[in-house]
Amino acid sequence: MSNVIDLTALATQLDEATLRHEAATQLTGQVALDLATAYRVQAEGIRLREQRGERRVGLKLGFTSRAKMQQMGVDHLIWGELTDAMQIEEGGSLDLSGLIHPRVEPELCFITRKEINGPLSLAEAGLVLEGIAPALEIIDSRYRDFRFTLEDVVADNCSSAKFVIGALRSPQQAIDNLGVVMNFNGRPVQVGSSAAILGHPLRALVQIASLLHQQERVLPAGSVILAGAATAAEALRPGLHVSVDISGFGRTTFHTGGAR
Incomplete structure (x- = not known):
């Protein structure tokens, strides 16, 4: 295992895996990789x-489940970047032949109305938002067998692949314990609650604001923030109508096509 870290070479491996739709070897099997690296x-x-030509549009948050944090031995969430090329039109189609082993999970999405430039309290978190929407995130680890360490998944942009956002709702609406049902072809495949996201989804916003402040980073107004999964992920296959229904809040959908 090499002690010399070539950031560009490692990033290129994962980038080429994405472009070729072919799984890559885990990076931690090649180099000694810490979280900062x-x-x-x-x-x-x-x-x-x-x-x-892709443009950053926001962040996806991961490990927003207390149980997942404990499992991975961390005390805070992780994040990846979202770009405009990752967004699927609501009700649109996703060609699975362009992915490696895609899975989908239901989420809540925050859209900011002003920049996040420092720590936030839970009371302040809702005040920076333009709205909140139901969302579906398609994850797709670029690693063989969907196996990875904490460092591997962070390097791989936290397995982010695609996302779908539904209609915006008022940021003042209560979101602490909403029922969440994800359906394949009209049949429930996962049932959960928004409370699975750190007990209250706005706590994810509080955490990411603190972590960004530590890095002296500002998140612009109009950013998309996927707050984390409300249930376990489900593997995708062609021919599915995928939807999430969030009780009293709304729904969003997409279709799958392509060969697997």
Whole structure:
């Protein structure tokens, strides 16, 4: 295992896996990778996307389940970057042949109305939002067998692939314990609650504001923030109508096509 870290080479491996739809070897099997360096690999991967014309639009949050944090031995969430090329039109189609082993999970999405430039309290968190929407995130680890360490998944942009956002609702609406049902072809495949997101989804916003402040980073107004999964993920296959219904809040959908 090498002690020399070539950020561009590692990011390129994952970028090429994405472009070729072929799984790559876990990075931690090649180099000694710590969490800070994994985020540097992630940033280099986003730079490669930007060189192709993609534009950053926000963040996806991961490990927003207390149980998942304990399982992975961390005390805070992780994040990946979202770009405009990742967004699918609501009710649109996703060609699975362009992915490796895609899965979908239901989420809540925050849209900011002003920049996040410092820590937020739970009371303040809702005040920075333009609205909140039901969302579906398609994750797709670029690693073989969907196996990875904490450092691997961060370097791989937290397995982010695609996302769908439904209609915006008022940021003043209560979201602490909403029923969440994800359906395949009209049949429930996952049932949960928004409370699975750190007990209250706005706590995810509080955490990411603090972490961004530590890095002296400002998140612009109009940013998309996927707050984290409300249930376990489900593997995708062609021919599905995928929807999430969030009680008293709304729904969003997409269809799957392509060969697997």
